[in-house]
Amino acid sequence: MMAKRKREITQAKIEKFIKEGRGQGSGKDYLPWLRIQDVPSEGRATRGVGWTTGRRHELLSDIERDYCYLLDYSDDVSDIREQFPLLPLEETEMIAEKLGVEHPADPKTGVLIVMTTDFLITYKDKNYARTLKPKSELENERTIAKFEIERMYWETHNVDWGIVTDFDLPDTLVRNIEWVHKEFHNDDVTDLGVFVVQNLQRVLSERLYSGESIARACLACDEQIGVEIGTSLALFRHFIARKIWSVNMNERIVPTLAPKEFVVNEIVERLAKGG
Known part of the structure; x- marks a missing residue:
């Protein structure tokens, strides 16, 4: 003991x-x-x-x-x-x-x-x-x-x-930040390389804009690009954490639903807060 x-x-x-x-x-x-x-x-x-x-x-x-x-x-x-x-x-x-x-x-x-x-x-x-x-x-x-x-x-x-x-x-905002928090520092971004990440951004954002649910869009994107299952969902959280993409953070993010007020922010601030 x-x-x-x-x-x-x-x-x-x-x-x-x-x-x-x-x-x-x-x-x-x-x-x-x-x-x-x-x-x-x-x-x-x-x-x-x-x-x-x-x-x-x-x-x-x-x-x-x-x-x-x-x-x-x-x-x-x-x-x-x-x-x-x-x-x-x-x-x-x-x-x-x-x-x-x-x-x-x-x-x-x-x-x-x-x-x-x-x-x-x-x-x-x-x-x-x-x-x-x-x-x-x-x-x-x-x-x-x-x-x-x-x-x-x-x-x-x-x-x-x-x-x-x-x-x-504000509990909903807190829980949403918690959900994306650990993906702020995401090793996949460097491991996959710029070309794959940009391709993934394009494919996934198109699907999300079309109104597909987060989970379904991420799974389809993993298969289409040929990355490990779960990669797109982790990167979705990463882009939200880095504010490269945004959704309504005051409404609970539910992966089985489409994201609310989904926007790809034009300026991709690669080195946002925290570098």
Whole structure:
């Protein structure tokens, strides 16, 4: 049996994290303060390669994952830094004291915890701090006290801070992004070569324009071009993810139906977000 990971916070652990450079860097080089293995996660912790950053994100709950999909899909977001530490610790300590609330501490060691904000986002060259919480937890007094520390911290740093709940997330759009997400980085594009990919684009788009269902058009395209079954469907998702093609993302994409408002965007931005 594997030894249970020690999750307690000690002064040595905080110093180790700082030395490792956690909470520092940007883009691909940013190191989140917390990793999935450092905390008991709510829901399924996921690590997908981000479109915006090109690195794996440490997302500790379903709501964080869903919000990250939306950020990835936005052309105006240039950086996503999750589990961002509110450092130096003395600063949040002073704020808690000023507010007359208890600063979060480790229940076992009593050591003060470095607080984190779920996301620090660079949107149109400006930073925004966002905290994710299910709406059901917003009534909790302790949660509100922690939010107040967070809010004041960001206020002193002149960064816009806000709370996002599960009710704020457009579920259909999120699920559609999730469906295409992993095909953003698709090896077939380079393996098949430009000629085959362009041919596939032409054949598949003609079929989709004629009103055929996604699944049927993709299968027929695989057979016509002579590629492995499933290739066209993966590339359909890739073209949507890269915005080379577009469909109505606010209506659920159902492979057994024709795509809604299907358009081949004239400009094929080969090197869209993420290169």
